[in-house]
Amino acid sequence: MNKILFVFIAVLCSLSTGAQSTVKNLRTENLTDPVGLDVLQPRFSWQLENNKRNTLQTAYEIKVTANGRPVWNSGKTNSDSSVHVAYKGPALQSGQPYSWQVRVWDNSGKPSAWSPAASFQMALLHPADWKAEWIEPGYTEDDTMRPCPLFRKIFSSVKKVARATIYITSHGMYEAFLNGNRIGNAYLTPGWTSYKKRLQYQVYDVTDQLRQGTNALGVILGNGWYRGFIGFEKQNNFYGKDIALLLQLTITYSDGTTATIVSDGSWKTATGPITYSEIYNGETIDARKDKTGWMQPGYKDDDWAAAKTAAFTKENLLATYNEPVKAHEVLKPVKLIKTPKGETVLDFGQNLVGWVRMKVTGNAGDSVKLFHAEVLDKAGNFYTENLRSAKQKNTYVLKGGATETFFPHFTWQGFRYVKIEGYPGTPDPDNFEAVVLHSDMEPTGTFTTSNPLINQLQHNIQWGQKGNFLDVPTDCPQRDERLGWTGDAQAFFRTASFNRGVNNFFAKWLKDVAADQIDGRVPFVIPNILGNSANSAGWADVATIVPWQLYLAYGDKRTLAAQYNSMKNYVESIRKTTSNDLWNTGFHFGDWLFYRPGDDNDGRAAVTDKYLIAQCFYAHSVQLLINAAKVLDKKEDAAAYSDLLNAVKAAFLKEYMTPSGRLVSGTQTAYVLALYFDMLPENLREQAARRLVYNIKSYGNHLTTGFLGTPYLCHVLTRFGYSNVAYDLLLQETYPSWLYPVKMGATTIWERWDGIKPDGSFQTPGMNSFNHYAYGAIGDWMYRKMVGLDTYEDGPGYKHIKVMPHIGGGFKQASAALKTYYGTASAGWTVNGSTITIDVEVPANTTATIFLPATDASAITESGKPLTSVKEIKSLGNEEGYIRVQTGSGKYRFSMQSRPAK
Incomplete structure (x- = not known):
């Protein structure tokens, strides 16, 4: 049926001329310009844009280049595929950036212009590409509190840099810095996998952060899922009792030469202000222990211990497949509450996941505690019994003097309410904000x-x-x-x-x-x-x-x-x-x-x-x-x-x-x-x-x-x-x-x-x-x-869209829109008296079967015209109390008289 529809629309559209299609929203492995792929045959996706109804792709051509030189050209390929089209050129090279473009032919016979260029960069494709060594803190760890270790490395970059890429992972979580600036905007990295079999690393382009001359790399590690407390039985060290770093920086200079900076025994280690960090229990940060300037080249680290190298495997390493956790919305408190028990509590108005960022001014040694809860009890008091053994408590010890800002690094909380203890003076809600964390999945x-x-x-x-x-x-x-x-x-x-x-x-x-x-x-x-x-x-x-x-x-x-x-x-x-x-x-x-x-x-x-x-x-x-x-x-x-x-x-x-x-x-x-x-x-x-x-x-x-x-x-x-x-x-x-x-x-x-x-x-x-x-x-x-916005099994991923609304419940209106790989698909219905209006949007290079809740096609209009006179729409007869029609891409508005809901 889908093939019949394809032919029907192709013939129909060949009888008329229309605007030329354009190509947009290029993605590689479902990502926009990803850095760090270890997929040997990446898949390309793109969208067609054409305001003319019933636009379909009939062919495509993809070209891939590296450093401006051709790598692969698919040639004109007769196909309607525009999603998950696999690269089929020569083997891609570790660390190499590539660009690609695509043009398409639609069913009017017209080729599009070449799309804007998209890019992707490969990760390290072979274990031998890793020159770095695993390193651990060189000092004797406190086995009870296990403060977060700091790692530091000074290096020189003496020539003009064309490209600089960091590959990094850890046992535990990490935050990395180059010359005092955070590398990337991901949190809780390297994420959670079955570490002994699969440990993801991340890849960052740090070209703009590198200086000509002396540079400093700094990394903080936290226990995370690797060795922190996880599960019900207060178990820790599940994957290992160590905490370790693996980092490799590859620099490509403008003259074509390269340099590699790796984690090894030349790195220095020490502890810093994060004196305790656990996912369930929260973090303690003592600002008095901050080593000011430790991320910068000029910092004196003579009393830091040399890192220890470790023989951990690299065979389980793989590039990151999914979008990392990032910070998203920032919410301000909606009210400051004084509970019947006398507790000072902030209400953020939304049960959320993330942490609170706090500004505070006070004396050295002042300790502020933030406790997190989802609800208040029936009396209006702070309620944490449902947390079981999780503390969800962040403690901040002030350095004193100027206004200080605190937030945790290797933990998160689920909360709507925050109880404040020890804040100097009366807490001002303006000094608190909740930062929402979640994986950086696109809202669709x-x-x-x-x-x-x-x-x-x-x-x-x-x-x-x-x-x-x-x-x-x-x-x-x-x-x-x-x-x-x-x-x-x-x-x-x-x-x-x-x-x-x-x-x-x-x-x-x-x-x-x-x-x-x-x-x-x-x-x-x-x-x-x-x-x-x-x-x-x-x-x-x-x-x-x-x-x-x-x-x-x-x-x-x-x-x-x-x-x-x-x-x-x-x-x-x-x-x-x-x-x-x-x-x-x-x-x-x-x-x-x-x-x-x-x-x-x-x-x-x-x-x-x-x-x-x-x-x-x-x-x-x-x-x-x-x-x-x-x-x-x-x-x-x-x-x-x-x-x-x-x-x-x-x-x-x-x-x-x-x-x-x-x-x-x-x-x-x-x-x-x-x-x-x-x-x-x-x-x-x-x-x-x-x-x-x-x-x-x-x-x-x-x-x-x-x-x-x-x-x-x-x-x-x-x-x-x-x-x-x-x-x-x-x-x-x-x-x-x-x-x-x-x-x-x-x-x-x-x-x-x-x-x-x-x-x-x-x-x-x-x-x-x-x-x-x-x-x-x-x-x-x-x-x-x-x-009723759905997809058929014969055209998964909304290549063949199904729209079959079920109107009822006294609703006057309901609508849904979905960003598919082909573009936005939407459907919605409105009931106004005895009239039902159904709006449908079908993206280019897809088809749709639409079920209209009526029994007589002659009583239905589309955009004000009798349905039977609209040439872009094919009637398929009655089914289950609906008039069934097929369409290609475009926006459609159907009107009909209501019938009793089934």
Whole structure:
């Protein structure tokens, strides 16, 4: 069908002339002008721009140069591909910068002008390219407080510099400086990976920071994930007890000669003002211990200890794939509070992740303590019991004299409220600001409606994502956890991929999923710091769910191929434990944090059999493996696993369903999973959907689902014609519901449906995060079903766009816009009296199938003209109460009379 549409539009557009296409937004490996790639065949993407409707690319030409000399030219290539087009030229060289341009031919037969040049620079492609040595502090470390070490190196650069590049990583976190200026704007580097197998390094262009003459390199290290406290059991030194630096600076002079500065025994080391630093507990900075000028060439370091070289491996080093953590919004306090207990507390008005930057003037030795919390208790006092053992405390000791500025370096906090102790005089809110940290993922999606509560829900979803996407998808950012829980990640992925560009973020994390698999079994958290516990259904399935959904969202076939063995190994790890094709062994979290009625008078509960859940996810993972095998042209696997899928579903029916179609667990989650994963025969699906709706209504139009049922609940209702019930759930304002926390003042998604109870008391403090994104998975239904902006499997990554709105819930308006790799795709609907208006934007080089909620095409107009007279639009007839049409690129406005919502 997509090929027919391509031909249709090509013929149609050849009959008319239009403006010449232009090319913009060039990206290499999904990044703009990246520095430090170790991908041997980088992929190029670009966008076409043409105001003429139905613009398609028919051919492209790419040229790559280095130092102005040609390296590769693709020649004119007949293809509509403009995303993830792989380089196919001679081998790229370590450290070499390259430029590339592209021009395209569109379906009017016209070539574009050459695009502006984009660039990329390669990283170190071979272990032998590393000339640097690992170095450690040369002094005897304090094993208790473990203050942050300083590393320093003086060197000369005597000629005019053409290019200077630093390659750097560490055991622990680092901040690096050249001549007193910070190198780069990333934080918490080198990020978190399965360090023993995969340690990322970063690459920085420091050409403009280098001086002719004497220069000084300075680096601070912090414990970080490598040897700091992580996990529940106060474990530290998980990856090693050392703290170490690896740095290499390559200078290319204008005359073509080069010089290399490396970490080795000539570096000097000492301790500085950061006397304590832990992720969970915070940082202590004693400004009296600051070594003023230590980052500059003229500093006297005679009393510093020489660094020790160490024989740590370099075989695990790899360049950085994903966008680093950076500082983003800066928020000022909205009020200064004096609590009933007499505490001085700042309210920043938003639960956020990052740290507070403070200005203070006082005497030497004055100590200011900042404590961080997400909520106040029902009496209005500062509440930290839900942090468990995490201190979330930053302590600053003043040098004295002039105004000083403090902020932490190797930690972060999750908070809305900050308690201040020891501040000299009365704290002025103007002297405090909250700096928001998260991985530098591009904002891609916007969603808005006529309902302010739903708009706030979307706000909470987005802030929950920002706060928990710090290099890995963490479960919470405040207590003594902050781990890459696999169940949360798979449940939320599709929502995440709308709000932010998470292609590289998850492609990197999935490599750690594969690296940490234990004989195919997937641990509960990635990177795995919890031991051999693995293969909990709905958690471990991240190994199949995220690679497939990433392929659908971005068209990233290379990542799907890279993860295929991981997917297959996971499925096989389940098969090894089954009996008669039933996965009914092992530990499973089940439908985590589902609704538990306090007084269940009729004897029922929302407890779903954990092995029923496991069997559903087993089938789903087999299905996704089949899907991947077909995309990757692995025909034998596709056939073999199709047979397995039939056996798994047959075993489910025999074990968990009565002949009439009733499930042994009569819960919402049981029916949702069985229906979403197609576990039931087609003739029994409608009755199962009715049972689901009956259950929902019996709870007063409330959901009872937990982490595994919630992401699919509204999708199933819409699929089986109950969008009105999905809207009832979405708009429910009492517990349990999505809007209950909103009505209670939440600014992020809560871990529990009732983190704060109606009487203002709290749920169990041992597990009660107020920034926990999993239940934000409802966003996916709002974007892809409510507004209806989606992609087809035959054109993933929004190459073939689907727009199928489900209007209802009393909304007057709902719209969504998404920055795809092809350009902005958007859809929205407005209800005005009996008139429905649907606006759609389709980017160039894509096609769209649009479902218009009407039964008579002759009653629909597009931009004021009868639909049947608009030549750029092809009618495909009626389907499920919609008029279905196909279009190419352009902006469209359809108007029609409303009909009852289905």
